Amino acid sequence: MFVHMDRVAIVGAAMTRFGKRSGWVAELLTEAAEATIADAEIDRAQIDHVYVANMASGEFEGHAGIANRLVHDCQLIDAYCARIDQTSASGGAGVYAGWQAIASGAASCALVVGAEKMTHRSTAEATDVIASLTHPVEYQHGVTLPSFAGLAARAYLHRYDAPRESLAHVAVKNHRNGVDNPHAHFQSAVDLETVLSSPMIADPLRLYDFCPISDGSAGLLLMSESLAREVTDRYVVITGIGGGTDTHVVHERPDPTRMGAVVTAGERAYAMAGRRPTEVDFAELHDMFTILEFLQSEDLGFFEKGHAWESTMAGVTARDGRLPINPSGGLKSKGHPLGASGVAQVVELVTQLRGEAGARQVDGAVGLACNVGGFGNCVTTTIVEAVS
Amino acid sequence: MSDDAPAPTAAEYADGSVGYPMHPIGPDGHAPVGEVALTGRAGTVETWTESTATPPGVRAPNLLAIVSFDLPGGPVRMIGQVDADAVAIGDRVHLGPPTQLREPDSGLRPTAVQSYVGHRFVPDED
Numbered sequence: 001m002f003v004h005m006d007r008v009a010i011v012g013a014a015m016t017r018f019g020k021r022s023g024w025v026a027e028l029l030t031e032a033a034e035a036t037i038a039d040a041e042i043d044r045a046q047i048d049h050v051y052v053a054n055m056a057s058g059e060f061e062g063h064a065g066i067a068n069r070l071v072h073d074c075q076l077i078d079a080y081c082a083r084i085d086q087t088s089a090s091g092g093a094g095v096y097a098g099w100q101a102i103a104s105g106a107a108s109c110a111l112v113v114g115a116e117k118m119t120h121r122s123t124a125e126a127t128d129v130i131a132s133l134t135h136p137v138e139y140q141h142g143v144t145l146p147s148f149a150g151l152a153a154r155a156y157l158h159r160y161d162a163p164r165e166s167l168a169h170v171a172v173k174n175h176r177n178g179v180d181n182p183h184a185h186f187q188s189a190v191d192l193e194t195v196l197s198s199p200m201i202a203d204p205l206r207l208y209d210f211c212p213i214s215d216g217s218a219g220l221l222l223m224s225e226s227l228a229r230e231v232t233d234r235y236v237v238i239t240g241i242g243g244g245t246d247t248h249v250v251h252e253r254p255d256p257t258r259m260g261a262v263v264t265a266g267e268r269a270y271a272m273a274g275r276r277p278t279e280v281d282f283a284e285l286h287d288m289f290t291i292l293e294f295l296q297s298e299d300l301g302f303f304e305k306g307h308a309w310e311s312t313m314a315g316v317t318a319r320d321g322r323l324p325i326n327p328s329g330g331l332k333s334k335g336h337p338l339g340a341s342g343v344a345q346v347v348e349l350v351t352q353l354r355g356e357a358g359a360r361q362v363d364g365a366v367g368l369a370c371n372v373g374g375f376g377n378c379v380t381t382t383i384v385e386a387v388s
Numbered sequence: 389m390s391d392d393a394p395a396p397t398a399a400e401y402a403d404g405s406v407g408y409p410m411h412p413i414g415p416d417g418h419a420p421v422g423e424v425a426l427t428g429r430a431g432t433v434e435t436w437t438e439s440t441a442t443p444p445g446v447r448a449p450n451l452l453a454i455v456s457f458d459l460p461g462g463p464v465r466m467i468g469q470v471d472a473d474a475v476a477i478g479d480r481v482h483l484g485p486p487t488q489l490r491e492p493d494s495g496l497r498p499t500a501v502q503s504y505v506g507h508r509f510v511p512d513e514d
Contacts, residue, residue, distance in 0.1 A: 059496065128443035132496045137396075137409045139497060140489050140506050141469050142439070142446030150437030151454055151467075158435070158477055203438040251454045251467040252407060256435055 008102045009228035009235040010384065012040025012221030013350040015343075018335035019185040021215035025057045025117040028217035029070045032340075033113045036219030037074075042109070042231055044074065047221075049107035050081040053094030053114035054339035059129045060117055070113060080107070087133050088288065090114060091218070091342020092243075092371025092380025098222045099241050099382075108223060114343035115217035126213050130338070133374050135249045146210060148250050148375040149289035150202030155256040156291060157204065159306065164204055166309035168195040170290040171208045171332055173318055178329025180359035183344075185214045185335030209290040214335030218344035225387075236353045240275060240383035242268025248377040257306075259376035262299035266370070269381040270301075277301030280383070281364025282323065282352060284345035286372035287330040293317075296370050297325060300381070324362040327352065342371030342380060349384040393486040393505035397423040398457070398464040406461035424459055426466065426483060430512055431455035433479040436470065445494020445504075455481055455509055471508040481509040 014035035016028060023031065029052060037044055052067040063069070067081040086093035091114040101107035118126050131144045157164060172192055178184035190208060198207035228235040244264030247253060253260070270276065277300060285300075287293040294308040302323060303311050311317060317325040328334050328348040331341055349367035351357050365386040372379050398406045400422035401414035414420055436453040451470040456463045471484055490504040 123441060124444050127441060128495050131443055135409065136497075136502050137506075138467055139495070139502060140504050141452060141467060142442050142450050142490050143452065143467060144439060144441070144443060146441060147437050147439040147450070147452055150439065151435045151452065154437060154477070155435040199440070201439070201441050205437075249409065251465040254463075256454065 089373030178333025240273025
């Protein structure tokens with residue numbers, strides 16, 4: 001049904017420096033929006049839809065209605081705007097909202113901006129804001145997202161006889177990639193020994209198995225491909241996008257090593273793009289925890305279930321491997337400002353497909369981003385391709 | 389501490405399936421038709437973790453497990469704190485008495501919204 005549609009193009013992309021930032025969420029949104037508009041080199045009066053991806057500006061800093069704030073601050077008055085919250089997958093959901101607006105014809109030019117301001121809260125407070133997405137029967141036990149990761153990691157290592165070191169390879173790889181990303185929270189390499197000797201956080205996972213708490217923002221500008229051709233020669237195209245939802249009660253899932261929503265969202269995105277997993281050249285996956293990179297790369301069909309750890313240790317997912325995963329450094333080293341992450345994943349796809357990634361440049365014309373909310377509760381997968 | 393925490397029960401649906409917690413609408417598209425008590429049953433530890441970075445009002449470290457109870461309608465899984473120093477995959481456990489799991493009003497959800505009294509898993513005697 002999508003074959004004859006005017007495809008949705010990305011004509012502008014930008015992200016801000018992730019890390020501990022002095023600005024509040026409104027300033028972060030404005031910074032990314034302005035950088036995105038500048039990147040696209042269009043007149044802001046063309047923007048008729050604005051989507052702000054954000055999980056918890058109310059909880060973090062007592063600021064609701066931040067989409068209106070962005071429209072005000074960037075002089076986008078008259079544009080339709082909405083805030084998109086889909087927990088950690090807010091960014092991907094924002095991209096999907098923008099895509100829907102263009103694909104349906106409701107908008108001619110949609111600005112998608114994701115942002116989160118988190119670092120002014122303590123780790124315990126920020127962890128609790130995120131944990132508040134859990135069901136009451138989980139929340140009362142003090143369950144956190146990192147503890148879900150520990151539970152899944154133990155089940156994975158046990159079932160597939162994978163060594164603990166295999167997870168550390170994810171952290172080492174993504175930190176190495178982050179060294180070459182000037183926007184990354186961490187731009188420092190770590191070695192296996194450092195990862196494996198770092199403090200235990202959620203046994204068997206240690207500090208370096210987790211992404212940091214970060215502030216940051218990212219933006220994309222979307223329009224139809226026919227319109228994009230008129231304004232720029234450096235656009236790329238969203239060829240597939242899909243979402244899925246699993247039970248948010250993690251213990252209900254029959255297999256703790258399988259994320260059903262990743263499978264569903266991937267199948268839908270592949271079907272729309274007319275692509276198979278083997279045709280993806282590189283991917284940005286939601287490595288909020290190292291174990292998530294294994295689970296997603298298997299549930300997206302890159303590797304057989306239970307084998308991602310072997311491929312990772314063999315270097316298949318390294319920047320110079322057959323299927324580079326997280327050339328940006330991933331959430332692990334780039335940081336994870338919740339609402340910004342899914343947008344920033346797609347920004348990396350655009351940067352790579354334009355050949356503008358500098359030292360972290362990988363080859364390929366087909367990129368995939370998988371943005372995960374909760375512990376696989378809700379997922380958006382986006383396939384972006386260069387125009388030949 | 390408190391006896392106002394209802395004992396955990398699995399919901400039973402007309403198609404014979406079971407699950408915890410109760411869904412207002414079950415997998416068969418209808419409201420549950422019954423409940424099955426999980427207390428007094430032995431369950432098996434499927435996986436566990438010990439969390440050291442806990443949210444406000446939660447014990448640290450916090451030993452947690454996903455436990456599977458074999459019911460006639462199928463396996464029912466539950467997550468919860470473990471009342472022990474250590475646990476292993478395959479261990480047999482049962483639900484202990486009601487206890488304060490987290491300090492009231494320490495988290496984002498007020499006690500009017502969220503009960504903080506519940507049941508921990510206790511390892512079975514060998």
